[in-house]
Amino acid sequence: MEEHDLVRRLKAKDRAALDYLYDHYSGALYGVIFRIIKKEEVAEEVLQDVFLKAWDKFDQYEASKGKLFTWLLNVARNQAIDKTRSKEISKGQKTSGIDNLVNRIDSEDYIEQRIDGIGVKEVLNSLPEEQKFVVEYLYLKGYSQSELAEEYNIPLGTVKTRLRMAMQTLRTTLGLT
Numbered sequence: 165m166e167e168h169d170l171v172r173r174l175k176a177k178d179r180a181a182l183d184y185l186y187d188h189y190s191g192a193l194y195g196v197i198f199r200i201i202k203k204e205e206v207a208e209e210v211l212q213d214v215f216l217k218a219w220d221k222f223d224q225y226e227a228s229k230g231k232l233f234t235w236l237l238n239v240a241r242n243q244a245i246d247k248t249r250s251k252e253i254s255k256g257q258k259t260s261g262i263d264n265l266v267n268r269i270d271s272e273d274y275i276e277q278r279i280d281g282i283g284v285k286e287v288l289n290s291l292p293e294e295q296k297f298v299v300e301y302l303y304l305k306g307y308s309q310s311e312l313a314e315e316y317n318i319p320l321g322t323v324k325t326r327l328r329m330a331m332q333t334l335r336t337t338l339g340l341t
Contacts, residue, residue: 165181165184167227167231167232168227170184170185170232171225171227171232174218174219174222174225175222175223177219182215182219185215185218185236186215189233189236190211190215192233192237193211193214193236193237193240194207194208194211196237196240196241196244197210197211197214197240197241197243197244200241200244200245200248201244201247201248206247207244209247210240210243210244210247211240213243213247214236214239214240214243217239217243218236218239287334287337287338288300290333290337291330291333291334294326295326295327295329295330295333296330297326298312298323298326298327298330299327299330299334301316302327309323309324309327
């Protein structure tokens with residue numbers, strides 16, 4: 165089905181168009197959601213929420229602003245991020261079991277191997293320890309500034325200052341200033 169026909173049918177609330185949309189877009193959207201959520205059952209729930217939201221709010225889609233897939237991708241990404249910030253997920257992360265700990269350690273090991281291969285570790289090692297810690301958690305482990313501050317009991321202003329100082333040092337080290 166052509167995208168403009170699909171859009172027209174979705175705006176007309178054609179359920180067959182929604183089925184087509186799900187069949188052709190759900191796989192790619194699930195992949196994006198899963199990369200953010202990292203829990204299969206929660207990612208599936210978020211995927212359903214994405215299609216419900218798309219169905220309910222389809223009148224907000226404007227073809228002149230971008231492709232349908234791009235719009236759906238943004239809806240999916242935003243839903244997944246919102247879910248990670250929800251109390252349900254944050255409680256689950258704080259009380260995760262030993263299996264999650266093992267997976268996290270394996271994942272950190274993988275990140276270490278990946279960043280070693282492209283020379284990032286050497287550059288990060290040039291930073292003072294507190295700045296290196298902030299950069300690693302914000303950029304390599306996906307924490308937000310407020311999550312890092314709360315989780316490690318560091319004032320938010322301190323996190324922001326350390327990040328700013330680290331970015332200045334990295335720009336100088338990499339010759340970007």
